[in-house]
Amino acid sequence: MRRSVSGFASYLAVMTLAAGAGAAGVWLLGRAATPGQATNHGEYVWITRGADSVRAYVAYPERADPAPGVIVIHENQGLTAWEPTVADRLAASGFAAIAVDMLSSRFGMTPATGDSGRRLISRLRPDDITADLNAAFDYLAAQPSVRGDAIGVMGFCWGGSQTFRFATNNPRLKAAVVCYGSAPDSTALPRIAAAVLGVYGENDNRINAAIPTVERLMKAAGKRYEHDIYPGTGHGFLKPGRMGNDTDQPDRAWSRIVGFFRTELGR
Numbered sequence: 001m002r003r004s005v006s007g008f009a010s011y012l013a014v015m016t017l018a019a020g021a022g023a024a025g026v027w028l029l030g031r032a033a034t035p036g037q038a039t040n041h042g043e044y045v046w047i048t049r050g051a052d053s054v055r056a057y058v059a060y061p062e063r064a065d066p067a068p069g070v071i072v073i074h075e076n077q078g079l080t081a082w083e084p085t086v087a088d089r090l091a092a093s094g095f096a097a098i099a100v101d102m103l104s105s106r107f108g109m110t111p112a113t114g115d116s117g118r119r120l121i122s123r124l125r126p127d128d129i130t131a132d133l134n135a136a137f138d139y140l141a142a143q144p145s146v147r148g149d150a151i152g153v154m155g156f157c158w159g160g161s162q163t164f165r166f167a168t169n170n171p172r173l174k175a176a177v178v179c180y181g182s183a184p185d186s187t188a189l190p191r192i193a194a195a196v197l198g199v200y201g202e203n204d205n206r207i208n209a210a211i212p213t214v215e216r217l218m219k220a221a222g223k224r225y226e227h228d229i230y231p232g233t234g235h236g237f238l239k240p241g242r243m244g245n246d247t248d249q250p251d252r253a254w255s256r257i258v259g260f261f262r263t264e265l266g267r
């Protein structure tokens with residue numbers, strides 16, 4: 001995070017607590033895992049990236065061997081209370097997961113209100129987004145409890161679009177799950193090395209209208225792309241309060257997502 005931005009005072013407090021923990025100092029907030037979910041440890045961390053720092057929540061699974069990893073990218077409001085529960089859910093399925101606050105390196109922690117988060121999201125630069133995600137990738141890959149050669153990414157809405165775009169910029173990714181996000185420029189698609197799964201709500205034609213074109217372009221580029229459309233759901237349906245979230249479709253989607261990651265990253 002640059003020293004000129006607001007929120008620096010809170011950043012200093014955090015870094016004071018994390019002093020001595022190394023370049024990627026760990027900020028322990030005592031946040032418990034979601035009840036009933038089997039994470040043996042969850043923590044907030046600050047990851048140094050040049051003159052900036054990236055905040056993220058990391059959840060580790062309970063297992064005896066190194067785990068595959070998944071990067072989680074939030075919607076257009078910033079890192080809310082929901083995304084860490086996604087990381088916890090992935091950890092309960094055997095993955096080490098890192099949910100990144102994409103506002104943190106430039107603006108400090110995500111603000112409390114969604115409208116404020118949306119305004120800040122619109123000011124992020126693509127190259128900075130890629131650099132922050134690469135920093136999260138490198139952090140996760142460097143953990144002894146993570147298999148650095150088996151890391152994927154998933155994101156929701158704005159984060160779904162950033163997931164697709166990140167796959168064009170990081171050839172080390174093995175899998176990408178795009179939840180109701182748009183595709184990047186077609187000229188970038190040939191750079192994708194990861195297998196891509198699209199997860200879409202039925203009543204979301206703003207996004208879905210482009211699926212046939214995306215499918216055609218990915219096939220022409222020789223890339224692996226598959227997708228599912230979940231009936232009775234709308235945009236953002238994996239998050240509580242959205243259309244279709246109170247049906248059985250989110251569980252169906254999560255079963256598909258976990259199965260896809262297990263196939264592409266290993267168990």
